Amino acid sequence: MQVRSETGAVVARAGCGLDWDSALAGLERDEFSILTGVCPYMDTVFNSWQRSNLPAKLDRLPADRGGPWVREIRALCVPAHQALHRYVWLLGD
Template sequence: MRKARGEVIRKIVADSDFDPVLLGVDAARYPCLSGIDPYGDTIFNGLQVQRLLEELDSYKAICSASVEFMEDLDELCRMVKSGTHRFIWFIGD
């Protein structure tokens, strides 16, 4: 998670089993998750992260990533929502 000027607030290391795009996530059902670029950077702002949280709630049931990682990702999203000028960044390969 970063602030508007790029300052890193918190970061986590992605679980190798969390790769919605390469695993073929349904783009109609998960528009935010299907937009995470595994090879580039993807950024969600505070407004977009609400939709991302909703998608993560249902994605948890079919995702093989660790419970700990999914909880950490959920917490990061909530931190973005709780402040101003915050963004969640997914950094690809």
């Protein structure tokens, strides 16, 4: 997981990964539309609008779907929000 600028420069990195199968697989699409778009095989980019809605979606995750990755995505949203044209990236395989 990373924050990148519009030029592709990495601004911040997360230390852990995301276990897609235990965290996101099978989530209800209507309730977690932003998160169900994450693909474990490709990079997923959250733009400024999506990034601003991401913490609210993370708050609604069932407890068994959470973990260190949730804290790290929240932490990445901070530097992503501090300047224009920064994006949160989840890196697939």
